[in-house]
Amino acid sequence: MENINWNYPTPIWFGQGRINEIQQACDNLNISKPLIVTDPGILKTGIVEKINSYLNEEAEIYSKVQGNPTGKNVDDGVVYFNQSENDGVIAVGGGSGMDTGKGIALMAKQTRPLWDFEDIGDYWTRANSDVIFPIIAIPTTAGTGSETGRAGVFTNEESKEKKIIFHPKMLPSTVILDPEVTLPLPANLTAFTGMDALAHCLEAFCSNVFHPLSQGIALEGISIVNQFLVRAFEDGNDIEARGNMLAASSMGSIAFQKGLGAIHSLSHPVGALYNTHHGLTNAVFMPYVLKANRTSIEEKLISLSRYLGLTNQTFEGFMEWILSLRKSLSIPHTLKELIKEDTKFEQMSKMALADPSTGGNPIKFNESDFLKLYRDSYAGNL
Numbered sequence: 001m002e003n004i005n006w007n008y009p010t011p012i013w014f015g016q017g018r019i020n021e022i023q024q025a026c027d028n029l030n031i032s033k034p035l036i037v038t039d040p041g042i043l044k045t046g047i048v049e050k051i052n053s054y055l056n057e058e059a060e061i062y063s064k065v066q067g068n069p070t071g072k073n074v075d076d077g078v079v080y081f082n083q084s085e086n087d088g089v090i091a092v093g094g095g096s097g098m099d100t101g102k103g104i105a106l107m108a109k110q111t112r113p114l115w116d117f118e119d120i121g122d123y124w125t126r127a128n129s130d131v132i133f134p135i136i137a138i139p140t141t142a143g144t145g146s147e148t149g150r151a152g153v154f155t156n157e158e159s160k161e162k163k164i165i166f167h168p169k170m171l172p173s174t175v176i177l178d179p180e181v182t183l184p185l186p187a188n189l190t191a192f193t194g195m196d197a198l199a200h201c202l203e204a205f206c207s208n209v210f211h212p213l214s215q216g217i218a219l220e221g222i223s224i225v226n227q228f229l230v231r232a233f234e235d236g237n238d239i240e241a242r243g244n245m246l247a248a249s250s251m252g253s254i255a256f257q258k259g260l261g262a263i264h265s266l267s268h269p270v271g272a273l274y275n276t277h278h279g280l281t282n283a284v285f286m287p288y289v290l291k292a293n294r295t296s297i298e299e300k301l302i303s304l305s306r307y308l309g310l311t312n313q314t315f316e317g318f319m320e321w322i323l324s325l326r327k328s329l330s331i332p333h334t335l336k337e338l339i340k341e342d343t344k345f346e347q348m349s350k351m352a353l354a355d356p357s358t359g360g361n362p363i364k365f366n367e368s369d370f371l372k373l374y375r376d377s378y379a380g381n382l
Contacts, residue, residue: 001179001243009148009254014177014247016239019047019138022054022090025174029134031088033057035081037101038092039065042140045184048092051138060084065093065100068162068271068278070155071114074103081108088134091172094193095144095278098137099152102170105133106152119151119166119356127167137172140181142232142245143193143279145200145253147175155272162268164356177250179243187233189277191329194229194245196279198222198325199263199286200252205304206297207259207360214258219307221251226308226321230328259360262289262352266373269351274339283331284338287322288377292369296362334380345374 003015013021026034036059038048043063052058062080065073081089081104091101107114109131116126137147146152151166185193201221204214225248231241266289267281290297298315305313310321332338349370352358358365365373376382 001240010171010173010175012148012175012177012250014243016178016180016243018176018178019051019181020054022051022136022176023056025136025176026055026088029088029136029173031134031136033084033086034059034088034090034136035084035086035104036061036090036092037065037077037104038063038097039067039094042093042097047140047181047184051090051092059090060086062104065096067096068155068275069096069100069103070157072157073100074107074114074154077104078107088136090136090138092138092140094139094141095146095153098139098144098146099154101137102135102146102152102172103154103165105135106165106167106170108133114154114165115156115163117165117167119164124167129167129169132167132169135170135172136174136176138176138178138181139246139249141185141189141193142182142242142249143196145197145249145251147172147177147253148250149253153268160272161351162272175250177243177246179239179246182242182246183237185236187236188330190233190236191229191331192277192279192283193249194225194232194279195283195286195326195329195331197245197249197252198225198229199279199282200256200260201225201248202286203261203263203360204252204255204258206293206300206362207261208296208362209259209360211258214255217251218255218258219304221248221255222304223308224248224251230325233329260357261361262292262358262365262370262373264357265352265355265361266370266377268355268357269348270335270339272351273344273348276338280331281338283326284333284335285373285377286326287319287382288373290319290322291382292373293362335374335377336379342375342378345371348374
């Protein structure tokens, strides 16, 4: 694949083998003592060791990161960062590692707690912008798009809620999209993260917010997923498919400046309470939410079906494509296959209604609507 640099929404270095330029990225940002933030799974793959081999001096590593990162993961990382006297972060991994790295860079010198910067109104202005450290992001999965996002998602362990923490300076200063680092990703995680990228693009596309820049990016992102996700799933060494899925992932994060929706609103409480994989949970809820939103999004999905070249260019045809894609990727059809109880749906419905993603949904849902969606997805009523 061709190596190329993009500058939207931040400098992005795309191409095979680009992680060998990590020292240049540090030099550009005046980072002399970076902290590599990653998760235990990525640490075992040898990717971090390879990144370290390209640095002038071996960087210290913080890897106490959960699959659904918590406030404590950030707080512990801040202690490590300050004790080591680091001056920047190299965030390596999927959404968990990148979000945690971004959280550490944000919080290292703040005097207020992480939750004070939740993505509500202008809460981000509470942070001291002058003490936020530069971030280099290297995604190892193609799904979350955290590398091109200005926020991170963390579980508040006390309230058992997922919170979106936002600050403009959480956007990494340099992103390295190197498809080689995604090659070790197993097929199931390729599927889960790829469906996360699709969820980002699809919810952004369906949002009623006026943002034509994001609308176009969302449209092309969905097209790339259509062309390359199954290829990457079936052949993990397909470098072209891996590279295109990395691009689609970054595009999804850029696109959802336009908004997300009920797929994420439903998914966040499940992840917070049951620690399920976020992309997989999004994939399970996807068709149920599309059906619930039909009256508002049908014309958009017909137009999207034409762009994708689907045989059946109707709402039903688009649903058939989603269901077929999920089946090709071995995605479960029901929520019951992820969690084995239905005792917390009322609690989860309240959490879903309060989730920031709810505001972007094309139809205004109430608590009863979310409760019905939980019950329908659990039973498989589509």
